[in-house]
Amino acid sequence: MGPESNHWEPKIIAFLCNWCSYAGADLAGVSRIQYPSNLRVIRVPCSGRINPFFIVASLQHGVDGVLVSGCHPGDCHYLSGNYSARRKFALLKSLLEFVGIEEGRVQFGWVSAAEGGRFAEVIARVTETVRTLGPAEKLVKR
Amino acid sequence: MPDRSERIREAARTLLRKNEVELVIGFEGGTLPLHSTPCFIRKEGEVDRLVWNSFCDNNVSKYLVKRQERIALVTKGCDSRTVVELIKEKQLSREQVIIIGVPCQGLIDRRRIEGKREAREILGAEEKDNQVVLKGAGWTDVLDRDKYLHSSCQACTHRNPVIYDILVGEGVEEDTGDSFSDIAEFGTKSPQERWNYFSHEVDKCIRCYACRNACPLCYCGECFVDRTRPQWIGKTTEISDTMIFHLMRAFHMAGRCVDCGACERACPMGIDFRKLTRKLVHDVKELYGYESGTSLDEVAPLATFQPDDPEEFILSP
Amino acid sequence: MKPKILKKRDSARFLDKLLREYEVFAPVKREDLVVFGRIHSGKEAFLDYMNSKMPPKEMLFPQLEILFTYTSIDDPSKIETPPSAGKPRLLFGTRPCDARNSLLLDKVFDGEQYKDTYYRDRRAPLVVVGIGCIQPCPTCFCTSVGGGPFSREGLDILLIDIGDDYVAQVVSDRGKKLLERRGLEDAGADKLSLVKKVIRDAEASMTSEVKIDGLAEKLAEIYDDPIWGLLTEKCLNCGVCTYLCPTCHCFDIVDEARDSGGKRIRIWDTCQFPLFTLQASGANPRPTNKERLRQRFMHKFKYFLDNYGQIGCVGCGRCVRECPVNVDIRQVLTVLSNRLEVAP
DSSP: OOTTSTTOOOOEEEEEETTTHHHHHHHHHHTTOOOOTTEEEEEESOGGGOOHHHHHHHHHTTOSEEEEEEOOTTOOTTSSHHHHHHHHHHHHHHHHHHTTOOTTSEEEEEOOTTOHHHHHHHHHHHHHHHHHHOSOOTTOOO | OHHHHHHHHHHHHHHHHTTSOSEEEEEEEOSSTTOEEEEEEOSGGGGGGBOOSTTOOSOGGGGGTTOOSOEEEEEOHHHHHHHHHHHHTTSSOGGGEEEEEOOOOOOBOHHHHHHHHTTSOOOEEEEETTEEEEEETTEEEEEEGGGGBOHHHHTOSOOSOSSOSEEOSOOOOOOSOOOOHHHHHHHTSOHHHHHHHHHHHHHTOOOOOHHHHHOTTOOOSSOGGGOOTTOOSOSSOSHHHHHHHHHHHHHHTTTTOOOOOHHHHHOTTOOOOHHHHHHHHHHHHHHHOOOTTSOSSSOOGGGOOOTTOOOTTEEOO | OOOEEEEGGGHHHHHHHHHHHSEEEEEEEETTEEEEEEESSGGGOOOSOSOOSSOGGGGTSOSEEEEEEESOSSOGGGEEOOOOOSSOEEEEEEOHHHHHHHHHHHHHHBSSSOBOHHHHHHHTTOEEEEEOOSSOOTTOOGGGGTOOTTOOTTOSEEEEEOSSEEEEEEOSHHHHHHHTTSOOOBOOHHHHHHHHHHHHHHHHTOOOOOOOTTHHHHHHHTTTOTHHHHHTTTOOOOSHHHHSOSSOOOEEEEEEEETTEEEEEEEEOOTTSGGGTOOTTSOOSSOSHHHHHHHHHHIIIIIHHHHHSSOSOOOOOHHHHHOTTOOOHHHHHHHHHHHHHHOO
């Protein structure tokens, strides 16, 4: 459904690390914190596990936004997974925006297991940004 | 540069005679004007085939990977940098290769010359001093060599080999630092303009993979484009597939690419790959202070991290 | 029908007229590249060219072709094949080597054994107008492989450039139909003698020669010769030579499925890629450069001949020009021939 139909809702895929962000989402849930229901969560062991292809393939398959979220720096369950991921993501985000993928289509965040509220805020922010951008067109395979 | 050709031959002759290497990889004259071509010399008697000129535009370090024999390699500045990366990536041991370094004065961009000539076929070309003399049916043209250098050579800051065992000829003057003004300027365009530009570029792609195969640092046993489980991208020439192919090929080069331009020279369709790869070269340098292929000791930027790496891009709600 | 005169300055207007009846494809300039593309105005055609980067093979055998799409996995009525073209198609300005090539493709896609409907649908109504080569490239070797700069095979009309005019020779009935009632004047004796001179000069200026006689029998003998390893050492195993080749016709069929819909596509493939022969077990009968490059030569100069009675090369020289490492088919064939002469 395109933006012209009033029913368009952004479809957002969220890769959440098992130890922090996924637990953060869980906490948001059990704390009954409201957040937009646009995301589809994929749980991964660590943000360092994210192959950049996950992100690009998501866009190719028609999601409107991608969020990758892991433990705060220093908190990685595997000590340094998120540090490695950070370098990878910095370059990937810059490259995608360089070729013209809208800023905000692909986002990265840190959410700990204790931050249910922050998780909800991150999701709200990502959803709103992607809603403003409209449906993803570039990279989508027809 | 006939003296360099001769000195390369001398070095190769000595190395083969003393049995220090079994194979010399360098360049020989090509079958077409403005072409030199990689050659593989195993016998002392064949070293006279070796040449050096501004048409030696392949990155011959491509041929080092997965070989057992001891090899002498004729390298330009950029080739030597990919040798450094290959050694760091453990595709090659330093002891296996004797580097015959050639200070490089830049390579001629044959397509730019051919493009200018249009329907006038070039039948012969030779280099004299700083000029390229072209000959055709009933015409001769003299070009200023420096005006027709490949774009990667114009941006080059490592014309002299960064490592070598034998240096052929005098060192050449280096340009002071790459300003990446092309990347900065492109970055000022709107996202849509940038997308249109790259869409137009990759739309030319015929998926021949010459870019990938010409790259000395593309040596994966199985390339992501060939994977079927999971199949990361389709095999088609639709923009979505070709864009992702070129994006991810470039990304795979992050922190490794030395901007030798071999991909661009190999592409039959004239796709501007270096916009992509140079963006990453630029970012890696700016964010992590790393310049690939310049040091055997420095750890590759994506194989390490600093706790205080820049993270302005991380969302803070 | 007598040869007609098409004045060069009238050629754009002539094409404009044809555009009313045909979908016209002609060489066009895209930045530095000359490629074949659909034109909508006669002015777009770029006829003063040496040869196009890509052959017009795409007209008959596109790199990407949708065979069918489906929108349900249960309901066969939801299978749709792409609609066939509307207007008849006209390929204008092709070189004789590329035109000759369509006869080779016919043998593969429209032969006794296999008839490819997708190919036939494109091929049958196609009208081909070629331009002879008054200035063959140094890389051209059409005369060595049975063609020539003014070969008429595969053409409906041949245009010969005599300076300010083209002389249009009718080759087929279809060509005759196209040329009739266009108000073109007959070529006079002076023009026809110019044609003879132009052809003579062009043929004399062909510089490349490749020895093809007896190659096929001998290729079989040296299949295991170590020379292959040496000849292929510098090859990068990219697909430039085969994807730019008018004759190469290998393809892969891929299903692109998503949810309950999808499409089956046909896409070019090449013997130069390891994946081409990779088996499900992981074994690969052509594991290295050597086997893959050898296959290219064996297919063109032996297997194609065995199967169809002609060699699978028209001598356009694209692979010679565009190979990133200057693997020159002419040089390789020469080495192979010489190799054979010294062999017992």
